[in-house]
Amino acid sequence: MNFQKLIKEFKKKGYKLTPQRRLILEILSKEKHISAEEIFERIKQSQPNVSFGTVYRNLNILLELGLINQLDFKDGRTRFELNKSHHHHLICLDCGVAFEIQVCPFNSEIFRAADSQDFSIENHSFEIYGYCRNCKYNKTKKLDGKEEQQS
Numbered sequence: 680m681n682f683q684k685l686i687k688e689f690k691k692k693g694y695k696l697t698p699q700r701r702l703i704l705e706i707l708s709k710e711k712h713i714s715a716e717e718i719f720e721r722i723k724q725s726q727p728n729v730s731f732g733t734v735y736r737n738l739n740i741l742l743e744l745g746l747i748n749q750l751d752f753k754d755g756r757t758r759f760e761l762n763k764s765h766h767h768h769l770i771c772l773d774c775g776v777a778f779e780i781q782v783c784p785f786n787s788e789i790f791r792a793a794d795s796q797d798f799s800i801e802n803h804s805f806e807i808y809g810y811c812r813n814c815k816y817n818k819t820k821k822l823d824g825k826e827e828q829q830s
């Protein structure tokens with residue numbers, strides 16, 4: 680990540696790239712799709728006096744600046760990732776693993792529909808839920824096992 684450029688970005692919008700904000704961006708550049716709680720745990724390792732509230736506020740500022748995205752994988756946790764290349768997710772309902780897909784279903788039809796409502800689009804999300812290869816395999820194995828016991 681180019682921190683010199685980031686510092687300028689922050690300044691333009693009237694914010695500072697504080698050590699904690701920088702650390703959040705560093706954490707998210709290493710690990711994708713992690714929750715606010717997980718980010719808080721990582722930060723506590725180097726800043727033991729940090730409060731969850733401060734981390735959460737900083738996440739919101741990074742969101743506002745468009746540097747990170749907020750994700751909902753329907754597991755009751757708000758997750759975050761760096762706002763780099765636009766992508767969507769395949770999410771496993773069993774183990775929660777998320778695969779990134781470089782396909783976007785957003786098209787001009789949606790733009791026109793929004794336009795007809797005089798609605799200006801800021802963002803969109805599109806997540807696909809299902810079962811990953813491992814979980815799918817474990818499921819069929821369990822089912823097979825049951826059948827064997829019954830017969």
Ligand SMILES: [Zn+2]
Nearest residue numbers: 771774811814
């Ligand atoms: Zn899975």
Ligand SMILES: [Zn+2]
Nearest residue numbers: 711760768779
């Ligand atoms: Zn992602």
Ligand SMILES: [Zn+2]
Nearest residue numbers: 765783784785
């Ligand atoms: Zn998209």
